[in-house]
Amino acid sequence: xxxxxxxxxxxxxxxxxxxxxxxxxxxxxxxxxxxxxxxxxxxxxxxxxxxxxxxxxxxxxxxxxxxxxxxxxxxxxxxxxxxxxxxxxxxxxxxxxxxxxxxxxxxxxxxxxxxxxxxxxxxxxxxxxxxxxxxxxxxxxxxxxxxxxxxxxxxxxxxxxxxxxxxxxxxxxxxxxxxxxxxxxxxxxxxxxxxxxxxxxxxxxxxxxxxxxxxxxxxxxxxxxxxxxxxxxxxxxxxxxxxxxxxxxxxxxxxxxxxxxxxxxxxxxxxxxxxxxxxxxxx
Numbered sequence: 409x410x411x412x413x414x415x416x417x418x419x420x421x422x423x424x425x426x427x428x429x430x431x432x433x434x435x436x437x438x439x440x441x442x443x444x445x446x447x448x449x450x451x452x453x454x455x456x457x458x459x460x461x462x463x464x465x466x467x468x469x470x471x472x473x474x475x476x477x478x479x480x481x482x483x484x485x486x487x488x489x490x491x492x493x494x495x496x497x498x499x500x501x502x503x504x505x506x507x508x509x510x511x512x513x514x515x516x517x518x519x520x521x522x523x524x525x526x527x528x529x530x531x532x533x534x535x536x537x538x539x540x541x542x543x544x545x546x547x548x549x550x551x552x553x554x555x556x557x558x559x560x561x562x563x564x565x566x567x568x569x570x571x572x573x574x575x576x577x578x579x580x581x582x583x584x585x586x587x588x589x590x591x592x593x594x595x596x597x598x599x600x601x602x603x604x605x606x607x608x609x610x611x612x613x614x615x616x617x618x619x620x621x622x623x624x625x626x627x628x629x630x631x632x633x634x635x636x637x638x639x640x641x642x643x644x645x646x647x648x649x650x651x652x653x654x655x656x657x658x659x660x661x662x663x664x665x666x667x668x669x670x671x672x673x674x675x676x677x678x679x680x681x682x683x684x685x686x687x688x689x690x691x
Contacts, residue, residue: 426457
């Protein structure tokens with residue numbers, strides 16, 4: 409039987425395992441959860457599945473809880489770097505298909521920086537989806553555990569709830585993120601960002617990722633946070649988003665087309681021993 413081979417990368421501390429579809433097809437959702445566990449498996453913030461054999465590179469993204477994500481900015485940068493490393497793409501721009509739409513990627517010279525055109529930021533609640541009336545929800549009031557919050561809803565092909573705060577408190581992100589993620593107004597749950605506007609070109613954010621929890625960095629969250637603050641007129645067209653794991657550069661063109669640029673580093677290639685799953689059902 410073929411070996412269970414996984415390639416491990418991180419983008420600003422947000423780490424993913426990459427494998428080909430024939431490897432992923434041998435795993436149940438429960439086994440993927442074990443694989444992503446940092447004590448009982450290889451450990452990661454998710455699994456990126458290369459759906460090989462198609463004309464356009466196609467990516468599936470599975471969260472540590474076994475659910476599937478439509479899009480991930482860090483995941484896309486990592487997948488682009490993986491495609492470069494295996495020789496499928498060059499430094500020329502190329503397209504990638506995701507459940508959240510097609511995006512354009514480019515691996516820069518040296519391969520340590522990847523540019524992703526993340527597509528169009530959408531502010532219509534139904535696009536997330538969110539059960540909120542109206543064409544936009546830019547200052548939606550939320551009351552969570554006695555905290556009065558104001559949220560901006562954004563879709564980057566996946567759902568985001570952006571909370572502006574005067575001063576970023578990561579403990580508050582950890583305390584409230586999961587409760588916001590699972591609010592009834594979000595039938596497919598949501599990613600959550602708490603955002604401090606430092607000036608017109610710099611944001612600080614804390615991230616609660618749907619299906620993964622608190623994380624050091626997120627590409628789509630950076631794009632969503634910057635898009636929300638740009639929509640509200642608080643930042644300009646070029647924004648550096650600072651996260652606990654590092655920073656990404658987000659830029660905007662016409663009609664809220666969003667471009668992201670940031671680093672990717674390869675960690676290892678690993679062969680998983682199936683004994684990892686010896687105490688788990690195989691089907």
